[in-house]
Amino acid sequence: MNDLRFMDLVSNWLDGSLCAIESEELQAVLESSADRRSEFVDLCGLDADLRLMSEVVIGTPVGADSLRAPTKAKSVRALGSFGLIAAIAAGLFLTIGYEIGRDRKSDAEQQIATSQVASSDSDEVVESGCAVLSRVVDAKFAGDVQYHEGDSLQPGQFKLLSGAVQIDFFSGATMLIDEAAEVKLISSWEAECAQGKVTMHVPPLAIGFRLTLPGMKVVDLGTEFAVEVDGAESSLHVFDGEVEAHVPGSQMQIIREGNSLKKATDRGVVMGISKAADFPSVEEFERRKEEYYQRKTKQWRAAMNTVRSDERILGCYQFWRWEDEKWDRLVNNFAIPKLPYSHGSAVGARWVDGRWPSKPALEFKSPGDRVRINLGKDQYEGLTMAAWIRVDGLDRKYNALLLSDGYEDGEPHWQIEKSGRLMFSVSYMRFPPPNGQQFDPYRQDQVYSSPQVVNTDGRRWHHVAVTFDATTGEAVQYFDGKAVSREVSEHHLGNRKVTFGPCAIGNWGMPIEGVPFPVRNLNGRVDEFLIYKEPLSGDEISNLYELGIPN
């Protein structure tokens, strides 16, 4: 056999595409030649090296929001002791690294590794914004842009149609905008207001912040003030401290607390009294926010009543915190009719804000954090899992959504790979051979991976779901209501069942004493987790997503 033929056969074996005839040909040559065995071993070693290098992938995940100002999803990951191939990473949608001892690597090592990333300019995460959108209440923006709390804002136009927002400039100055307004962010130290009402709070750190209005420029001297622009008329109102007002054609004036200055194009400047009540205030902002989210929660709860009473639902974990529950660890199953013993129990995880401030969530951070649930040993012909999650980091090789404890026959595992792919799998034992031969009952999992969809930028809430039909072996995965993968496992064999048993949300199982176990804790938040005993349709998943969208 010539080298080329040999190479083709080995390559086909490595790629899993070797046919029976080729297999015999390859085996014959390997059995008879020690040299060919050496070459085979070298190629296997190369394959292993390439797979270890490719396991860590960086890219712009599907669904990354291009309208958002922050850096592209270039959360460059760091690598083990063998270092980073910076030159490749620079131009490539993938980057490569050896990841040594995944799962077992200590946090300390990971932190050190992350800080090494900055060694190459092109790899470092860059931020070109000048401010952060720190609060958003019921806000509608011009055009197709949808901003979210926590987004960085680039210099440029910012047009609010309704609702209210707070913008924190990197300099430390804060701007409140209520109702329709048009501002232009110029830098951390400068903005323009073209229309509407804006209140500014400027702490000593940000003294010198400039705000330009038609016909007037305001330089802050450490204070709280507001401006209003209504067509050609601009006015300035100082509530605290003092500001410099520069009006073209007249001398700079210092306007002090309690005073106002009005400028219209056809008239000169007019001094007056400032009226704080006419402008956006923090108090009003808070009140409005509370009202809005109470309304939102009420609407959501009403909508969820239909979901709770779906006859296919097994687990409806809505993550309500019971303030008067003494131990504060109960995660109720809201499914109707009630299933005894199916309530979850939080371990480690702490209560925090969920998709919106009055919706509680559990936050998973430490390797021990989890919610324990047990849905019993009943067997089903399929399943659906759907959850609202906020992923803060993909720290582990596998980051848990829901994992059955033992991963025994028919039990599901649902997790997010480090690369941002959703991964669903069901563990199945092999069937015993019909002739009663001895066999090792090893597992043959059915594994399904989506494309990269999860990224950790911006701490955004997302809806993830998977449906699995155990009779056909088809799994469909969803991200924000849209199907992102649909696959039948190559390992699927005839009619199978699924079962849950004891499971953990956000982590893996009950460690066996004395045995090291892979750490798979989620770094992030969960505020809804639904489990059904049948695969839901695409429309039903998209409906669940629509019901729960945070803004």
Next chain:
Amino acid sequence: MSGKPSNYETFVRLLIEEESAVKAYVRRLVPTWHDVEEVVQQTSLIAWKKFDELDDINRFGGWLMTIARFESLKYRRSLARSPLVFSDKLAEQLADATGNIVAGDADRQQALEGCLQKLDQARRELILAVHQPGVTIRGYAQQNSRPEQAIYKSVHRLRQKLLVCVKQTLADAGLS
């Protein structure tokens, strides 16, 4: 991990050092990368359970490889008949085979990094993309609307090219 933290730390450190070597070893004995991960996970668990029995930690690498060998052969017997599963005789032969490359993991992998950098970007992307977890050449071809056979061919050629380059790099450095 309870009760003997220092022991556990030693174990983890040793395991991390050996992980790529043990994966490369198991790769030749089982047909898919998924199988490799199953076997290596099982191997690590058994090694931990028996770690107390190892008297000289300098022999950890060879000891771990012995467990991996045993686990691989046991595992492959449980696999369904498939053209990818070789005969028992060949599996034993492969378990004993040594490759032509004798350099240590770090040197070999560093050589591979260098060789990847010598490829143009499109080829580098391709070879790395098809080795990602869960990616098959067929799936990759479909996703990128390219003919499957052409991708197989390119991947075969790239493997050969990289292997030649790695060997040459190691030879130049006096490591092979």
